[in-house]
Amino acid sequence: MQILKTEGVKKSFGGLTAVNNVDFDVNQGEIMGLIGPNGAGKTTFFNLISGLYQIDTGSIVFDGVKISGRQPYHICRHGIGRTFQHAKNFPGLDIRENVMMGALFGKKGQSRKQAAHEVDDILEYVGLGGQGHKHVPDLTLAMQKRVEVARALATKPKLLLLDETMAGLNPTEVEEAMVLVKKVRDSGITIIMIEHVMRAIMTICDRIFVLHHGARIASGLPDEVANDPAVIEVYFGQSDDSEGAAEAKTAETADSDKSAESGES
Ligand SMILES: Nc1ncnc2c1ncn2[C@@H]1O[C@H](COP(=O)(O)OP(=O)(O)OP(=O)(O)O)[C@@H](O)[C@H]1O
Ligand SMILES: [Mg+2]
Numbered sequence: 001m002q003i004l005k006t007e008g009v010k011k012s013f014g015g016l017t018a019v020n021n022v023d024f025d026v027n028q029g030e031i032m033g034l035i036g037p038n039g040a041g042k043t044t045f046f047n048l049i050s051g052l053y054q055i056d057t058g059s060i061v062f063d064g065v066k067i068s069g070r071q072p073y074h075i076c077r078h079g080i081g082r083t084f085q086h087a088k089n090f091p092g093l094d095i096r097e098n099v100m101m102g103a104l105f106g107k108k109g110q111s112r113k114q115a116a117h118e119v120d121d122i123l124e125y126v127g128l129g130g131q132g133h134k135h136v137p138d139l140t141l142a143m144q145k146r147v148e149v150a151r152a153l154a155t156k157p158k159l160l161l162l163d164e165t166m167a168g169l170n171p172t173e174v175e176e177a178m179v180l181v182k183k184v185r186d187s188g189i190t191i192i193m194i195e196h197v198m199r200a201i202m203t204i205c206d207r208i209f210v211l212h213h214g215a216r217i218a219s220g221l222p223d224e225v226a227n228d229p230a231v232i233e234v235y236f237g238q239s240d241d242s243e244g245a246a247e248a249k250t251a252e253t254a255d256s257d258k259s260a261e262s263g264e265s
Contacts, residue, residue: 001027001028002025002026002027002028003026003027003028003062003063003158003159003190004024004025004026004049004060004061004062004063004159004190004192005024005025005026005060005061006022006023006024006025006048006049006058006059006060006061007023007058007059008021008022008023008057008058008059009021009022009023009024009045009048009055009057009058009059009060009068010022010055010056010057010058011041011044011048011053011055011056011214012056017213017214018041018044018214019041019044019045019048019055019211019214020041020213020214020215021058021215022045022058022211022214022215022216023216024045024209024216026159026190026192027190028190029185029188029190030185030190030191030206030207031181031182031185031190031191031193031204031205031206032190032191032192032193032205032206032207032208032209033192033193033194033195033201033205033207033208033209033222034046034192034193034194034195034208034209034211035194035195035196035198035201035208035209035210035211035225036210036211036212036217036234037212037234037235040211040212040213040214041211041213041214042163042194042211043085043163043194044214045211046082046161046163046192046194048060048068049062049067049075049080049161049192050072050075050076050080050082050161051067051070051071051072051074051075052072054068054069055068055069062075062078062079062080062159063078063079063158063159065078067080073105076105076106076155076157077106077155079156079157079158079159080157080158080159080160080161081102081106081152081153081155081156081157081159081160081161082152082160082161082162082163083145083148083149083151083152083160083161083162083163083165084148084163085163085164085167085194087144087145087147087148088148089136089144089147089148089151090136091135091136091137092135093135093136094132094133094134094135094136095123095128095131095132095133095134095135095136095139095147095150096116096119096120096123096132096133098136098147098150098151099119099122099123099132099147099150099151099154100112100115100116100119100154101151101154102150102151102152102153102154102155103115103116103118103119103122103154103155105155106154106155106156106157115154118154119132119150119154120132122150122153122154123150125150125153125183126146126149126150126153126180127146127176127180128143128146128147128150131143141168141169142169142170142173142176142177145165145166145169145177146180148165149162149165149180149184153184153189157189158188158189158190159189159190159191159192160184160189160190160191160192161191161192161193161194162181162191162192162193162194162195163194164194164195164196165177165181165193165195166178166195166197166200167195167196167197169197174197174199174200177200178200178203178204181193181200181204182204193205201222202222202226205222206221207219207220207221207222208220208221208222208225210225210228210230210231210234212230212234217230217231217234218230218231
């Protein structure tokens with residue numbers, strides 16, 4: 001069953017078309033990867049789905065309801081949670097209070113007491129149990145990313161949008177993040193993940209959608225996408241790799257390019 005469907009979605013900033021006529025769909029329970037070079041329009045696409053930006057043309061339907069044109073808090077309460085590429089934790093608050101913001105924002109009528117109870121469960125769930133008193137500036141990048149995920153989960157999403165939650169993590173932390181993403185999906189939450197860490201994308205995604213200059217250039221199963229000439233062309237500037245080499249090359253190059261970065265692109 002499709003949980004999200006976009007048709008002809010377009011967004012321009014002045015003369016720049018950041019998202020160009022994108023038809024996209026995700027099925028309930030999938031982990032969908034969203035990849036593409038820097039500036040491809042991936043984050044903008046998340047901003048359109050979550051209502052932070054309004055689409056110029058097209059439509060976005062989520063869980064049977066047209067959400068394009070709605071405000072972010074409506075969309076959040078309808079069941080779409082998200083993280084931000086550039087972590088948007090509240091630096092003056094501790095971990096618990098950060099996650100509490102999600103619990104209070106996402107669910108109408110939630111009392112502070114109910115929210116506080118849920119927050120402890122969520123912190124435990126994402127591996128931050130017993131650490132709620134710590135402040136964001138004192139956390140490792142991996143922990144900050146987990147706080148982002150925890151806050152998004154606290155809004156009780158049916159669909160979770162993860163924007164580069166593995167960027168800048170070391171290989172062990174990436175493995176741990178992959179385990180968490182799969183656990184979230186197995187709990188019944190559909191996931192779309194933007195990621196440059198190809199090893200993670202290729203391993204845990206059911207399908208992958210590739211954007212370039214705002215438009216879809218490929219989509220399908222991980223193996224299909226990794227061997228797609230258009231994808232190879234965009235990532236490596238050539239399309240004559242021998243079969244199978246593309247996937248290995250994609251994984252190695254993207255991992256060394258991106259996972260070594262300490263910040264975000
Ligand atoms: N608010 C904005 N105003 C003007 N231009 C924008 C805005 N947001 C994004 N853009 C432009 O839209 C294009 C797509 O940007 P976007 O951030 O969506 O790319 P991305 O695929 O997420 O890239 P990255 O992998 O580097 O995060 C870029 O050229 C960017 O400069
Ligand atoms: Mg981005």
